[in-house]
Amino acid sequence: MNRIQQAFQQDKKLLNIYFTAGYPQLDDTVPILKALADAGADVIEIGVPFSDPLADGPVIQQSSSVALQNGMNMRVLFGQLKSVREQVPNTPILLMGYLNPVMQFGVENFCREAAAAGVDGVILPDLPLDDYVTEYQDIFRRHNLRPVFLITPQTAPERIRRIDELTDSFLYLVSGPGTTGGANTQAAGVQEAYFERISDMNLRNPRLVGFGISDKQSFEKACQHAEGAIIGSALIRALEGADDAPAAAAAFVSSVIS
Amino acid sequence: MTVPTYQQPTERGYYGQFGGAFIPEMLYPNVEELRQQYLDILADPEFQREYQQLLRDYVGRPTPLFEAKRLSARYGTRVFLKREDLCHTGAHKVNNTVGQILLARRLGKTRIIAETGAGQHGVATATVCALMGMECIVYMGEVDMERQKPNVYRMRLLGAEVRPASSGSKTLKDATNEAIRDWISNPVDTHYIIGSVVGPHPYPDLVARLQAVISEEMRKQLLEKTGSELPQYVVACVGGGSNAAGAFYHFLEDPEVQLVAVEAAGHGVHSGHSAATSVLGKPGIIHGSRTLLMQDEDGQITEPYSLSAGLDYPGIGPLHAFLADSKRARFISVTDDDALKAVVECSRLEGIIPALETAHALAVLDQLGAGPDDVVVINLSGRGDKDLETYIQQDLM
Numbered sequence: 075m076n077r078i079q080q081a082f083q084q085d086k087k088l089l090n091i092y093f094t095a096g097y098p099q100l101d102d103t104v105p106i107l108k109a110l111a112d113a114g115a116d117v118i119e120i121g122v123p124f125s126d127p128l129a130d131g132p133v134i135q136q137s138s139s140v141a142l143q144n145g146m147n148m149r150v151l152f153g154q155l156k157s158v159r160e161q162v163p164n165t166p167i168l169l170m171g172y173l174n175p176v177m178q179f180g181v182e183n184f185c186r187e188a189a190a191a192g193v194d195g196v197i198l199p200d201l202p203l204d205d206y207v208t209e210y211q212d213i214f215r216r217h218n219l220r221p222v223f224l225i226t227p228q229t230a231p232e233r234i235r236r237i238d239e240l241t242d243s244f245l246y247l248v249s250g251p252g253t254t255g256g257a258n259t260q261a262a263g264v265q266e267a268y269f270e271r272i273s274d275m276n277l278r279n280p281r282l283v284g285f286g287i288s289d290k291q292s293f294e295k296a297c298q299h300a301e302g303a304i305i306g307s308a309l310i311r312a313l314e315g316a317d318d319a320p321a322a323a324a325a326f327v328s329s330v331i332s
Numbered sequence: 333m334t335v336p337t338y339q340q341p342t343e344r345g346y347y348g349q350f351g352g353a354f355i356p357e358m359l360y361p362n363v364e365e366l367r368q369q370y371l372d373i374l375a376d377p378e379f380q381r382e383y384q385q386l387l388r389d390y391v392g393r394p395t396p397l398f399e400a401k402r403l404s405a406r407y408g409t410r411v412f413l414k415r416e417d418l419c420h421t422g423a424h425k426v427n428n429t430v431g432q433i434l435l436a437r438r439l440g441k442t443r444i445i446a447e448t449g450a451g452q453h454g455v456a457t458a459t460v461c462a463l464m465g466m467e468c469i470v471y472m473g474e475v476d477m478e479r480q481k482p483n484v485y486r487m488r489l490l491g492a493e494v495r496p497a498s499s500g501s502k503t504l505k506d507a508t509n510e511a512i513r514d515w516i517s518n519p520v521d522t523h524y525i526i527g528s529v530v531g532p533h534p535y536p537d538l539v540a541r542l543q544a545v546i547s548e549e550m551r552k553q554l555l556e557k558t559g560s561e562l563p564q565y566v567v568a569c570v571g572g573g574s575n576a577a578g579a580f581y582h583f584l585e586d587p588e589v590q591l592v593a594v595e596a597a598g599h600g601v602h603s604g605h606s607a608a609t610s611v612l613g614k615p616g617i618i619h620g621s622r623t624l625l626m627q628d629e630d631g632q633i634t635e636p637y638s639l640s641a642g643l644d645y646p647g648i649g650p651l652h653a654f655l656a657d658s659k660r661a662r663f664i665s666v667t668d669d670d671a672l673k674a675v676v677e678c679s680r681l682e683g684i685i686p687a688l689e690t691a692h693a694l695a696v697l698d699q700l701g702a703g704p705d706d707v708v709v710i711n712l713s714g715r716g717d718k719d720l721e722t723y724i725q726q727d728l729m
Contacts, residue, residue: 125500125632126618128512129356135499147630173354174617178631199356200617204344224357228519233360248358252517 077194078166078220078243081116082280088302089293089331090117090282091309092170093323094137095154096146097123102319103146103154104161109320111165113327116302117244117282118162119197122151122171129199131255133307137314148179148187155191168222170197182213189217195243197222203236211240222246227268231275238277247272247300249285255307258286269299290330305330338584338651338660339540345533348657350650353532355620358516362524363620365439367534373435374541386430387545390463391420393427395546397553397709402681403694409702412563413684413712414550416575423687423714424546424575425456429525431542433460436523443467443522447497447511449476449504449571450642450689451483452714453527458492468492471510473503476641483718501635504571504645508619528572529649532620536577536649543578550709551582563707565700567592569692570663571607571643573652575713580661590662592700593652594692596638597665607636607644608665610656618646624653639668639722640688642714666695675716676728687714688722 081088091110095103103120110118123138123146130138158167169188176184176198188196196219201210206221214221220243225234227250238245247269250260258265272281283296284304296303309326316322338347345351345367355363373379387393395418400411416424429446436444444461446468448454454470461468470487474496477484487494500506508530515524529536529543551561566583568576570593583589598606606612609624616625618633626634626646638644648656655661666674671688674695679685686694690713702708716723 126505126509128509128619129358129516131513132499139500142632172617174625174627174633175631178616178627178629200354200620202352202354205352205354226358226361226519228361229357230361251358251519253513256517 076220076242077164078117081166082244082301084116087297088116088282089114089327090119090302090304091115091327092119092121092304092306093309093313094121094123094134094141095151096141096144097137097310098140098313098316098319100144100146100150101154103151104158105320106323107158108161109324110327111162113324114331115165115327117166117168119168119170119304122148122169122175124172124175127172129253131253131307133255133310137310148175148184152187152191159192166194167192168195168197169193173198173200181210185213185217185219189219193219195220195222197246199224203240206240224248225272227251234272234275234277238279241279243279244301245277245279245281246304247281247283249283249287249296252285254285256286266299273299293330338655339581341533341537345537347651347654349615350623350653351533351536352622353620354617354622355532356516358519359512362515362519363532369439370435370534370538373438379434379438382434383431387427391426391430392418393545394549395419397550397557399557400682403678403697406681407697407702408704410705410707411697412707412709413682414546414579414709416546416711416713417684417686417690417715421452421456421459422717423452423456424543424578425453425527426459427545427578428527428539428542428574429453429456429460432523432525433464433466436525437464439523441521441523443518444525445469445471445511445514445522446525446527447471447504447507448527449507449645450640450687451476451480451487451718452642454492454494455483455486455490457525458487458490461492462490469514470494471497471507471514473497473501473507475502476504476507479641479722480718481721503641505633512619528574529577529651530572530619530621530647536621536651539574540577540581540651543574544581546575546578546711547580547582550579554707554709558707562586562589563709565590565592565702565706565708566711567594567693567696567708568711569594569643569689569713570648570652571596571645571689572647573649575711577649577651579711584660591655591660592696593655593661593663594696595663595665596640596643596692597667598637598639600667601665605637607638609646609648610663611665613647621647621650623647623650624656640671640692642689643692664696664699666692670695672726672728675723684712685716686712687716688719690714
């Protein structure tokens with residue numbers, strides 16, 4: 075059983091926190107990661123910044139561009155993560171980013187470095203399923219990394235089943251139409267019907283709901299239909315202008331799960 | 333299975349190693365629906381009847397192929413200008429938007445979004461939306477809105493909402509990002525009319541096919557005027573590459589025709605202020621397509637520069653990347669200054685004020701090596717009205 079699967083053995087709803095590597099300061103990555111884990115985040119996604127993050131809203135775009143200005147890149151990130159498992163031994167860590175920086179670094183190099191750092195999974199929203207299967211699956215498996223794929227209200231059932239077969243981690247349920255950090259503007263009942271439809275499929279993997287989850291209330295609501303939920307933009311907002319970014323990260327986690 | 337050619341990418345949208353559909357799951361159903369249906373819709377006789385009728389009666393096609401005698405005399409070769417500047421709205425862009433709006437209607441979409449750089453595609457989209465009574469939102473970089481004010485006003489006059497893209501370099505790339513984000517947020521009722529041969533498959537092929545009318549007409553007109561369907565050279569400017577794709581399309585499989593793609597060198601190819609993607613780019617992913625891309629060593633997309641708002645795109649369409657890689661097309665880049673000189677020359681010698689983008693294509697006549705009996709067709713993709721403010725600022729006289 076891998077670390078991600080172990081996390082889902084707990085008898086509770088899981089809080090998955092996303093933050094951008096190298097934000098607000100270049101060297102904040104590991105201190106924030108440790109603060110999040112110590113404060114009780116169950117899964118952590120480290121955002122690998124990209125200049126043109128198509129699936130992200132303004133908050134994560136902005137944090138990404140600050141991180142890039144700070145000098146964050148793949149080499150710097152893997153340098154920072156070298157001994158991260160000494161500080162954060164058990165919490166599942168995923169890298170979330172876009173395909174182009176990974177391709178330029180080399181997919182094999184990326185997977186090797188990630189595995190060496192103790193990373194458990196990878197989320198690349200613009201990596202097509204077919205390309206993953208034909209070109210990358212073997213590399214991911216060789217390095218013991220699990221892919222996480224997104225599912226949206228428009229994803230067809232047979233495609234959901236296929237995605238479910240391709241991983242042993244979790245399914246990332248995008249809560250509704252929109253990029254990250256947006257508010258839920260769907261009519262009452264629409265989102266619930268979607269979550270229930272997925273729940274009724276009895277899939278192999280647990281589900282985490284993401285996009286538009288921002289606080290204790292929306293977290294708990296999302297958890298009614300899934301094994302947990304993912305928060306990103308709201309945490310980034312909490313870090314913005316904070317004197318002590320790790321303390322702000324910890325306080326944010328406490329505000330959601332207290 | 334069909335054998336992929338220059339004209340026909342593989343089923344998954346590849347021209348050689350370039351193309352594909354690298355899109356987040358949120359876009360998958362829309363793009364997949366389009367992929368499954370676009371060829372059938374384009375081939376449907378009823379669609380073709382409507383499309384051809386609009387091209388004739390609304391766009392004003394066929395556009396003339398004009399023998400430019402004074403330019404010919406100046407450069408010692410036979411120069412023909414394909415007058416896409418005479419299309420309704422002043423550029424070739426409307427060929428594509430007329431086709432895509434008909435396609436959107438068939439897909440049951442009610443809301444149209446588009447990105448625009450110079451504003452020509454935005455105007456062409458706003459125009460067909462007005463014609464069809466459809467809601468229209470155009471994303472345009474803040475910098476471009478400033479550079480191309482008349483087109484912003486035109487779009488608004490036509491009833492479109494123009495939304496500024498204020499991230500990144502605030503130009504075409506960022507406008508495209510914002511349009512894609514809008515589509516992610518409106519996955520059911522919205523069709524995205526991409527203006528160039530870029531984006532995820534099937535867009536590059538779809539837009540190339542809708543622009544292919546340019547070269548289809550060229551062949552007939554050349555036969556009439558020169559006795560041969562085939563010229564020695566076809567020249568077009570390339571930002572994303574839609575007018576070039578249209579001008580090259582029906583010559584792609586005729587290797588005796590030299591295809592010349594002209595990119596914007598800005599202040600000079602290696603000045604650090606350039607948009608010459610075929611020289612400065614390497615394979616990477618932008619807007620859902622694997623293509624040649626201007627990027628740093630970490631794979632971050634870099635900001636291109638050109639005085640012309642329609643050519644400062646950090647990628648090129650995957651077809652063009654393949655044409656460059658396979659050497660089927662020759663790529664030349666032209667600086668701002670040389671393009672501006674070509675604006676004056678074409679205006680003075682032929683009485684035609686070209687768009688700044690188009691002027692890049694006009695600026696390579698002395699580099700082709702064309703002889704007195706050679707036929708050179710330049711795709712005059714757009715007219716210069718929208719650039720008058722730039723021309724005034726640059727003090728061309």
